[in-house]
Amino acid sequence: MPVSPSSSAQAARERVAQRLRELRADAGITGSELASRCGWSHPKTYRIENARTPPTPEDIRRWCAACGADDQAPDVIAQSHNAESMYVEWRRKVRAGLRHLQDSYVQLYRSTSLFRVYSPTLVPGLLQTEGYARALLSANARLLDIPDDAAQAAAARLERSKVIHEPGHRFVLLIEEGVLNYQLGDADAMAAQLGYLLTAGALPSVSLGIIPAATRERALWPQELFHMYDDTLVSVELLSARVTVTQPSEIALYLKAFEQLRTMAVYGAEARALVVKAIDALR
Structure with missing residues (x-):
């Protein structure tokens, strides 16, 4: 971009x-x-x-x-x-703990009608299982050198993610195929996570697209992880900070990128086949 x-x-x-x-x-x-x-x-x-x-x-x-x-x-x-x-360092954001960070997004989630998420490396938080989220958040705590309250934070993340079952919200989620193969936690935790993708991806409010690694002539190269909340806010996650994008011209650019990425993804049976393939590779 x-x-x-x-x-x-x-x-x-x-x-x-x-x-x-x-x-x-x-x-x-x-x-x-x-x-x-x-x-x-x-x-x-x-x-x-x-x-x-x-x-x-x-x-x-x-x-x-x-x-x-x-x-x-x-x-x-x-x-x-x-x-x-607008530019918030993670260390400053998590001073009160990772649990507090999860809770800070609840109101934003409840007020958003259309979620668009692109992730090149991780299962989106909205679809994470407790074991996967705990492993990820614990790794974040070690990286940021802060107290590890990953268990409580993971529970809060799952509570927050219940929004996908609430009426009035739609979710368009895109991941690169590599996300299915980047193991966080032990094999059992990863298998549970992949299994949940099969379940959650079938929800009426959820559109889960997977961009195959074998995609030829990509319309757009892999981007940074970003969340779009309706058409008014984009949150970009960097290694050291979260950047909030509010300028309409930049939001339009992220939307354009998202639509280009979406054209490369597979859905339905093809997406499920990629998930099953990743599950089999764990055995």
Whole structure:
């Protein structure tokens, strides 16, 4: 995909920088004059105005005061906070534990009518069994060097995933065939997970597509794992962080990519055959 998944966050930072730059221009003062009034160096003004350094709330209050625009500070602080929250490091997100992270998505799930998920490496969380989820979350805890509450987190993930049985929701889920062969947990846990894919993939509200490894002339190369919630939000999962995409143009790009990936997938009996093949390979 030609656009970085963190570009929405950077674009939001740049809008904050532009607003601060416009406040200074409207006040008719130079960058050096603003720096003097704020009590910092001119390079700091340059870095803030060019979105190189995110301003703190105190920086914004000083900036607005220097421009005679104290009343603008609360709005700019809120805008800056929203920009910084678009790119959330996993370590910061899981300070309260992996269980808390699972619970934090419940309201979003309940308010979403159409889920679109593409995963090149993992069974989507909505279709994970407890053993598979526990193995995955425990591995995450070790990687992030945080307390391992994977058992509680896995139980919360399964509770959250009950949304697939609730009316008013549809799920279009795409995975690469390799997902079926990347073993998490022991063979029994993986076999249970693959077996559940056969069951869940047959639910009326679920469309499970699998892109075969043998696909020739792919319409699009494998992408990063992403979730689309209706047509208003995309969540991209990176190794170190989660990126929230809200710009309509970027959401449209992810939708275009999803539709191209979807054309390469197999469904129904063909998809089930790939799952059965993976189960047989465990024996």
